[in-house]
Amino acid sequence: MTRLFISLYVGILVTMFIFLLVVDLIITSMFIDITNTIGAEQFDAEVQLLERLDSEISEDERKQLIQMIAEKNQLIIEEVSKADVPEMVLERLENHPVWFDDYQYNYFRAFTPVKYYRTSVDEENELIILSETIMYAVLFSFVFIFAGNSFLWLYGLHRKLRHLENAADKLSRGQLHERAPMKKRLRVGRLNQSFNEMAERIEQLLLGHKRLTHAVAHELRSPLFRLHLQMDTLEHAWPQDQQEHLRSIEEDIYQLDELVEEFLEYGKMERTELRLNAERINVPTFAKALCENLSIESDMNIALKLDISADTRLSADKLKLARALTNLLRNAFKYGHRQVTLSVYQADQQLVFSVEDDGKGIPGQYRQEIFQPYFRINNKEHERVSGYGLGLTICKEIAVMHSGQLIVEDSELGGAAFKLMLPNSGK
Numbered sequence: 537m538t539r540l541f542i543s544l545y546v547g548i549l550v551t552m553f554i555f556l557l558v559v560d561l562i563i564t565s566m567f568i569d570i571t572n573t574i575g576a577e578q579f580d581a582e583v584q585l586l587e588r589l590d591s592e593i594s595e596d597e598r599k600q601l602i603q604m605i606a607e608k609n610q611l612i613i614e615e616v617s618k619a620d621v622p623e624m625v626l627e628r629l630e631n632h633p634v635w636f637d638d639y640q641y642n643y644f645r646a647f648t649p650v651k652y653y654r655t656s657v658d659e660e661n662e663l664i665i666l667s668e669t670i671m672y673a674v675l676f677s678f679v680f681i682f683a684g685n686s687f688l689w690l691y692g693l694h695r696k697l698r699h700l701e702n703a704a705d706k707l708s709r710g711q712l713h714e715r716a717p718m719k720k721r722l723r724v725g726r727l728n729q730s731f732n733e734m735a736e737r738i739e740q741l742l743l744g745h746k747r748l749t750h751a752v753a754h755e756l757r758s759p760l761f762r763l764h765l766q767m768d769t770l771e772h773a774w775p776q777d778q779q780e781h782l783r784s785i786e787e788d789i790y791q792l793d794e795l796v797e798e799f800l801e802y803g804k805m806e807r808t809e810l811r812l813n814a815e816r817i818n819v820p821t822f823a824k825a826l827c828e829n830l831s832i833e834s835d836m837n838i839a840l841k842l843d844i845s846a847d848t849r850l851s852a853d854k855l856k857l858a859r860a861l862t863n864l865l866r867n868a869f870k871y872g873h874r875q876v877t878l879s880v881y882q883a884d885q886q887l888v889f890s891v892e893d894d895g896k897g898i899p900g901q902y903r904q905e906i907f908q909p910y911f912r913i914n915n916k917e918h919e920r921v922s923g924y925g926l927g928l929t930i931c932k933e934i935a936v937m938h939s940g941q942l943i944v945e946d947s948e949l950g951g952a953a954f955k956l957m958l959p960n961s962g963k
Contacts, residue, residue: 576632577634586602844880892951
């Protein structure tokens with residue numbers, strides 16, 4: 537980080553130096569001719585005044601006037617012969633009595649007969665010395681202030697980036713709770729906030745992978761153990777008992793398939809691989825077909841209540857919506873006693889799918905946590921229910937993907953009411 541600070545600071549100083557050189561070049565090449573022309577025009581007026589007074593003053597008075605003009609203009613004026621005047625300047629003086637050039641001496645002609653004079657800046661004049669002193673003072677002040685402010689600004693940025701670097705270093709060494717400081721004096725625009733959001737996402741992903749590994753190891757152990765046990769038992773079982781053991785093996789295989797499917801589905805969601813394939817769904821037809829397909833999985837019948845018109849349609853991903861509602865209804869089968877209800881109705885430009893059961897319900901302290909991955913309620917009422925703690929998480933993600941939400945409330949049946957609310961502005 538120190539090398540970055542030094543390179544940036546040197547880069548800014550070099551840029552400033554190049555800028556000053558370019559400005560000097562532009563002024564010298566483009567504006568100095570204009571300055572010379574203006575100066576020549578002003579000096580021409582004084583030369584014309586001298587020529588008008590020439591017939592009325594003596595040679596000594598002429599010299600005194602020229603000396604006075606020189607002093608007033610901070611110049612040294614000396615008479616030269618025509619041979620000492622460059623040929624190019626002589627050509628110019630034929631058309632204009634004064635010639636100023638930044639790269640050579642300045643010349644003018646006056647009087648009758650014509651005399652030629654050469655002028656140069658009086659470097660020892662107090663005003664010239666003072667002017668140059670002020671110019672260099674301004675230049676050095678500008679350079680000093682610019683360099684100082686640049687140093688302070690870059691040093692402050694260096695300190696802020698240093699905190700980010702330390703946070704990134706700790707994060708890379710496994711300290712997943714490390715975050716960039718959010719104090720105003722330590723923030724670099726929105727970089728700190730973006731860094732923390734990234735760190736939060738990384739922490740959740742890594743923790744999710746750890747939980748996934750742990751959950752896979754834990755959840756696979758039981759059905760695999762039962763499969764091994766059933767296989768050993770099947771080998772020595774009486775023929776009349778083999779069918780029962782095969783059914784048990786089939787149940788364990790189905791459980792393993794369901795477990796792997798949920799893990800894969802959640803893994804895709806964590807990697808944001810899932811994309812919506814939206815289509816216009818006829819909601820009543822969709823809901824009836826869903827209930828019919830699931831009715832064979834449980835002894836409980838699903839009471840379907842449709843408080844919508846027969847041609848109500850919803851723009852959604854049909855497969856993912858079916859997956860979310862299937863998970864909610866299967867949960868209702870697990871936790872309910874005798875009644876499960878799926879209600880569909882319109883509310884505030886939202887289409888609501890409400891899944892209710894007559895079970896024990898969800899205690900208030902768990903209603904936010906149940907949507908977290910791998911979370912399961914540990915109490916006597918829920919001990920008999922198997923699961924992996926991913927079903928509701930997947931339902932929540934599917935709702936968010938559709939710009940909707942999933943909430944849980946108390947049901948009029950006595951248990952829980954899970955409400956999947958999706959935006960639907962019309963038919």
